[in-house]
Amino acid sequence: MTHTSTYALELRDLRKSFGKTEIIRGADLAVQAGERVAIIGPNGAGKSTLFNLISGRFAPTSGEVLLHGQRIDGRQPYEINRLGLSRSFQITNIFPKLSVFENLRCGVLWSMGYRYTFLRFLSRMDAVNERAKQLMEQIGLHKKRDELAVNLTYAEQRALEIGITIAGGADVILLDEPTAGMSNSETARFINLIREVTVGKTLLTVEHDMGVVFGLADKIAVVVYGEVIAFDTPDAVRANPRVQEAYLGSVIAEEQAALH
Ligand SMILES: Nc1ncnc2c1ncn2[C@@H]1O[C@H](COP(=O)(O)OP(=O)(O)OP(=O)(O)O)[C@@H](O)[C@H]1O
Known part of the structure; x- marks a missing residue:
C-alpha cells in the first residue's frame, strides 16, 4: 500500500x-x-x-x-x-484600482499574513517587491507593471489572478x-501560461x-x-x-x- x-x-x-x-x-x-x-x-x-x-x-x-x-x-x-493550497478565487478579487505590480505585492503579502492596509510601507520591502517582479514576468505582464488592473484585458486579468494565486508559493x-x-487563441495561450507557472506544482x-x-x-x-x-x-x-x-x-x- x-x-x-x-x-x-x-x-x-x-x-x-x-x-x-x-x-x-x-x-x-x-x-x-x-x-x-x-x-x-x-x-x-x-x-x-x-x-x-x-x-x-x-x-x-x-x-x-x-x-x-x-x-x-x-x-x-x-x-x-x-x-x-491556494485556490484562484480565494484571494483573487483583483483590486481594480491598483496596478498590476501592487496587486501582486498584495498577493505576496497576503500569503505572508499581512494585510493590504500596510500598502504604504511596501516600497521598503525588497523581498516582497522582488517576488512581485518575478511573478509579473512569469505571467507575462511585466510591460503592464503600472497599469491599473481595471484597464487590463479580460485575459490579462485572469493572468493576474493566477499570479496572485501562486504568489505565496503554494504547491x-x-x-x-x-x-x-476567453477566445480560442487566448485559451491556447493561457493553457501554456498555466503549464509554465505550475511546473513542479x-x-x-x-x-x-x-x-x-x-x-x-x-x-x-x-x-x-x-x-x-x-x-x-x-x-x-x-x-x-x-x-x-x-x-x-x-x-x-x-x-x-x-x-x-
Ligand atoms: N450551499 C449549497 N446549499 C445547497 N445546495 C447546494 C449548495 N452548493 C451546491 N449545492 C447543490 O449541490 C449540487 C452540486 O452543485 P455543484 O455546484 O457542486 O455542481 P457542479 O458539478 O459544480 O455544477 P456545474 O458544472 O453546473 O457548475 C447542486 O444540486 C447544487 O444545487
Whole structure:
C-alpha cells in the first residue's frame, strides 16, 4: 500500500449533505505531487462543492481531506492556504484600482499574513517587491507593471489572478474554469501560461471545456452524482465504458462532430 504522504492531495470517502440531500456521496481521489488534474462531470455533479470542501469553504459531513498526508478537512480557508493550497478565487478579487505590480505585492503579502492596509510601507520591502517582479514576468505582464488592473484585458486579468494565486508559493493550486470567457487563441495561450507557472506544482482545475481538459491535464477525474467514477489519463478516461455511458460519450461525440 502506498504511504499517504506520497499524495499531494487525497480525498477519502468524502461526503457532504445540504439539508437532507447528500451532494457528495463518498468521493475518493489520490493526486500525486506534480500531477495536473482536471475535474469534469455533468452540471450539478458536485465539482464546485468538491473544490469548496478541499479549500475549506465548506466542512464535510464526513470523510477526510489530506494535504501531503495531513488532515485539512474542517479547517479554515486561510489555514489551508498557509499549509500550501491556494485556490484562484480565494484571494483573487483583483483590486481594480491598483496596478498590476501592487496587486501582486498584495498577493505576496497576503500569503505572508499581512494585510493590504500596510500598502504604504511596501516600497521598503525588497523581498516582497522582488517576488512581485518575478511573478509579473512569469505571467507575462511585466510591460503592464503600472497599469491599473481595471484597464487590463479580460485575459490579462485572469493572468493576474493566477499570479496572485501562486504568489505565496503554494504547491497545490486549484483553478475554477481558468479559461472561461476567453477566445480560442487566448485559451491556447493561457493553457501554456498555466503549464509554465505550475511546473513542479500540483494543479486541480474544474473545467467544462474539453479542449482545455485534454490540453492541460495529465489525469482526469470524472465526477458523476457526487462520486469520482473514474480517475485516469485522458486516453484511458476517453476509453472507459463507464465514463462514456455516464457522461463523456456525448461530449466526445459532439467534439468529433465539430471536427468533421
Ligand atoms: N450551499 C449549497 N446549499 C445547497 N445546495 C447546494 C449548495 N452548493 C451546491 N449545492 C447543490 O449541490 C449540487 C452540486 O452543485 P455543484 O455546484 O457542486 O455542481 P457542479 O458539478 O459544480 O455544477 P456545474 O458544472 O453546473 O457548475 C447542486 O444540486 C447544487 O444545487
